Amino acid sequence: MHSPDMPRHAEPPRTIGLLLAEAGIRVNGDAPWDMQVLDNSLYQRILLHGSLGLGEAYMDGLWEVERLDEFFHRLLRRDLNEKVGGWLRWRLIASILRHRLLNPQSPGRAFQVGERHYDIGNDVFQAMLDPTMSYSCAYWAKADNLADAQRHKLELICRKLELQPGERLLDIGCGWGGLAHHAATHHGVNVVGVTVSRQQLEYARKQCADLPVQFEFQDYRKLEGSFDKAVSVGMFEHVGPKNYPAYFDTVHRMLADQGLFLLHTIGDYTTTRATDPWMEKYVFPNGKLPSARQLTEVLERRFVIEDWHNFGPDYDRTLMAWWANFDAGWPRLRNRYDSRFCRMWKYYLLSCAGFFRARQGQLWQLVLSKRQRSATYRSVR
Incomplete structure (x- = not known):
């Protein structure tokens, strides 16, 4: 060359x-x-x-x-x-x-990230991810492998939400259904999950076919109903600042007064107005990371912040584990994907690992409640 x-x-x-x-x-x-x-x-x-x-x-x-x-x-x-x-x-x-x-994350554009990223092929994600198909930061505090770290993350979320048998849980951006499966199986809740990816929808429905779980192909702005608890893991990065008020107003409208909402999102250590052009073109179209200031401003007079947990360095370790899995699985994928795709995927995963290692990237779990909630929240780690 x-x-x-x-x-x-x-x-x-x-x-x-x-x-x-x-x-x-x-x-x-x-x-x-x-x-x-x-x-x-x-x-x-x-x-x-x-x-x-x-x-x-x-x-x-x-x-x-x-x-x-x-x-x-x-x-x-x-x-x-x-x-x-x-x-x-x-x-x-x-x-x-x-x-x-413009509003890059408008309702008309809401499904683009599903079509261009999450629908590239479940075989890529099955090669890369753990058995729960969790495509978000794992929790490594007491784990030494990706599968355990992701299971610990799912259980941590359920414990933070104080899930009780029979409750209704809303999962905004349900992915391949790993959290819904865990919550229904281990905590006895009924789950409604929404996604903008058709491949995720098909996979999640098969995985949870025998559980009290339903999945819909739907933009969060179209949600209706009432829920005891709500959760959103790795989806908020696709919402965009122009839509933050509508997003939190939607959750507030559907959440019970005594309920809890857990938001799991990547965060930027500073407020930025632009996005990385390579990442937007090749990986996450219309994506935008929130800053702490942007979150606190939009949450004011909407939700009480019960807990704010940052374990950003765990994402570095998660991404390196994903790359190791993808690299090992590449021989099974190369007949369908070309070498340029492989180099793109490597660049994506390892540049993100560097992003978190440099601590520009954070990983936040916020537990939020309505002001009407009367119980004292006890933080879980």
Whole structure:
């Protein structure tokens, strides 16, 4: 893939070289996190398109690195993504204006993430995830493998919700039904789950066919009914700031006065107006991570915050386990997916691991209640 009219080890442009050096990364160096440039057209892609160009160049095989997770950890712990955003300010402004002037997560766009990400193929997720098909951060406090860590996470959620037999639980963004199955089996509740993915819906219905659980292909804004408890795991990242009031108003309307709502979401350590263009194009269209400030502002006068639990470093470990599973399962997937998909998926998982390792990314579980609730909440860990 090396261009014949350029020397392979050409020095990077000064701007790129300085940014990498600030993170302790060398071009064609010997460290596991050093970037190995295989085609010098990489530099033009980065200069023209920033993080989008960097990611697409990796997918196209223009550069390599032994430890992609450490490469991103070193970039992000120095906040170099923000510096590159300033350098490509015209693209940053375009992204900000898109989120301010448009509603990327409007009802008309609500199903796009299901079609473009969650429906890529259950075989990918079955190869990568644990037996419960939990596609969210595991809880590693007392676990040494992914399966146990995900089961512990599901049980932690149920205990935080104080589930009682016979209660009705609403699961917003139910995924492949792992939480609904666990809650119905081990806590005797009746569950209604909603998803915007047809593949998730089909799988979840089969997994919970003999349980008091029902799943619907539905946007959260169309929900009706009354529930004792409510939960949302790994779905809020698709809601978007313009829709936060409608989201929490919907939950508030359906939740019993003495009920509890658990929100499990990735969070950003700072409030940002733009999203990473590579992640939005290839992984999560219309996604947007909330900040703590955005959450507290929208929750004011809607819900009481009973508990706020951060175990963000556990996501680094979860992502590394997912990558190990996907990598081991790739021989079974390669007949259906090409090498560019594999490189895209690797870039996604390991760049996210670096994001959490650098602590730009957080993982929050909030337990919320209505002001009418009379009981004192006791935090669970």
